Amino acid sequence: MNLMSEPSWSVLNPHSFYSRARRIRVEAEYAFWHQLRPVADVESDEDWTTLTTLLHKDTGLSKVPLTRNFDALDTLDQLPRLKALIQETFLLDLHHVSIIDSAVKTAPAALLHDDFFWASLDEDLMTRFTPSRPQQLLPGRRAITDTVINTIRSVEELAAPARPSPWGDPAPPPEPAAGPAPCEDPAATMRALPPADDDAARVASLFTEPQPDGTICFTLTVDQATGTLISDVVAQAAHTRGTGQARAMADLLLEPATIQVNSLLYSAHDVDDAPVFHPTTGLLTEETAATLREMVTRTLDMDDAQQAETPAHDMPFRIRCCVIGRDWVCRWPGCNAKATHLDGDHRINHEDGGPTRADNMVMLCRHHHNRKTDVQATYLLDPVTGDVYWHFQDGTYAVDLATGPLAPRERRWVQTFAQRKAKAREYAHRKAVAERFDAYRAHHEEREHPPPF
Numbered sequence: 523m524n525l526m527s528e529p530s531w532s533v534l535n536p537h538s539f540y541s542r543a544r545r546i547r548v549e550a551e552y553a554f555w556h557q558l559r560p561v562a563d564v565e566s567d568e569d570w571t572t573l574t575t576l577l578h579k580d581t582g583l584s585k586v587p588l589t590r591n592f593d594a595l596d597t598l599d600q601l602p603r604l605k606a607l608i609q610e611t612f613l614l615d616l617h618h619v620s621i622i623d624s625a626v627k628t629a630p631a632a633l634l635h636d637d638f639f640w641a642s643l644d645e646d647l648m649t650r651f652t653p654s655r656p657q658q659l660l661p662g663r664r665a666i667t668d669t670v671i672n673t674i675r676s677v678e679e680l681a682a683p684a685r686p687s688p689w690g691d692p693a694p695p696p697e698p699a700a701g702p703a704p705c706e707d708p709a710a711t712m713r714a715l716p717p718a719d720d721d722a723a724r725v726a727s728l729f730t731e732p733q734p735d736g737t738i739c740f741t742l743t744v745d746q747a748t749g750t751l752i753s754d755v756v757a758q759a760a761h762t763r764g765t766g767q768a769r770a771m772a773d774l775l776l777e778p779a780t781i782q783v784n785s786l787l788y789s790a791h792d793v794d795d796a797p798v799f800h801p802t803t804g805l806l807t808e809e810t811a812a813t814l815r816e817m818v819t820r821t822l823d824m825d826d827a828q829q830a831e832t833p834a835h836d837m838p839f840r841i842r843c844c845v846i847g848r849d850w851v852c853r854w855p856g857c858n859a860k861a862t863h864l865d866g867d868h869r870i871n872h873e874d875g876g877p878t879r880a881d882n883m884v885m886l887c888r889h890h891h892n893r894k895t896d897v898q899a900t901y902l903l904d905p906v907t908g909d910v911y912w913h914f915q916d917g918t919y920a921v922d923l924a925t926g927p928l929a930p931r932e933r934r935w936v937q938t939f940a941q942r943k944a945k946a947r948e949y950a951h952r953k954a955v956a957e958r959f960d961a962y963r964a965h966h967e968e969r970e971h972p973p974p975f
């Protein structure tokens with residue numbers, strides 16, 4: 523039977539009653555929203571209000587879901603390959619498309635008018651939504667969002683303002699060397715919060731808003747480097763003290779305390795322009811990566827860690843870093859819990875002789891760790907790819923692909939990233955030259971054919 527050998531998505535399983543019902547729902551959902559979709563562009567807010575009010579009267583839907591789904595359809599129109607895939611298979615429902623749309627909205631405005639960005643995004647989403655295993659589980663919200671953010675980072679040069687150089691055009695940057703990226707070197711930074719400097723103050727803001735229920739809401743905005751460190755400190759404190767994150771943050775502010783925290787950075791050491799990943803922030807901006815790299819106090823070779831083994835039950839730090847870097851989130855189907863403070867589960871139990879080694883360890887959140895211990899589902903771990911094959915009580919199975927930067931498939935994207943970055947730079951440069959030429963020609967023609975008055 524093809525189902526068991528060809529790569530496929532578990533949500534498109536033609537032998538599953540639920541998958542067939544899902545397809546009918548998704549197909550009808552798109553048909554419905556296409557019917558509702560405004561024919562002409564609605565420019566002014568007043569027209570939009572009129573339209574959504576009329577639609578509300580006839581459908582009961584409020585302005586928020588109407589706007590969200592129309593925006594999602596607009597974004598899908600910019601992604602022809604993904605759109606064709608959806609029209610053919612109904613792999614993604616409108617909720618998935620609106621996750622993509624929300625992530626796209628975080629891009630600099632200049633990118634949204636750039637064909638190169640949309641083509642790159644279409645390509646990366648097609649890679650993400652092409653299965654490589656039979657019965658593959660659909661990527662979760664986090665993996666989808668990360669895919670879009672990573673594309674944005676790989677082409678963000680296009681959003682930089684063109685700077686004409688009075689000294690002529692600089693040589694294009696050298697093409698990064700092609701080849702495999704076998705090594706990653708996460709580094710641990712152990713430090714307290716950095717002092718605020720002038721640059722940070724420029725982008726930072728804090729709003730304090732008393733709420734009607736007597737609570738107070740704080741909205742803190744800081745640069746990515748500071749924010750990454752704060753979230754690491756707060757998550758670490760919450761984990762150590764066994765409190766929620768909000769409680770931990772309040773305690774840290776109110777009691778003078780020194781806390782040491784590990785911030786993990788993952789980056790290939792043998793690729794020029796290699797992107798730097800953080801387990802909760804994701805792919806860092808170049809600026810943040812540079813700031814955090816300066817704080818690095820320890821570098822670990824993840825290829826060594828991949829082979830490392832200990833007789834102890836608990837993973838030592840470097841093996842843990844290796845498994846976090848591969849798994850990124852709890853590996854239970856559909857769970858998006860970030861891996862940094864989760865338990866490592868022995869695929870073959872330690873007391874049954876299972877080694878404490880990366881290829882026998884999987885990150886699971888406490889909730890799902892208990893499910894697994896109760897034998898509600900069992901799994902096999904592919905030691906090379908990091909794929910996890912889940913076997914369920916009803917005899918079915920599904921495959922979860924690792925999404926961390928150390929997973930072999932994601933390592934390949936690091937090459938794409940480096941090459942795309944070089945291409946985006948060259949493209950932005952050519953565009954700037956063309957714009958200057960057009961400006962020159964316009965000026966020149968104006969002088970040759972002066973307006974009559």
Ligand SMILES: [Zn+2]
Nearest residue numbers: 852857887890
């Ligand atoms: Zn979980």
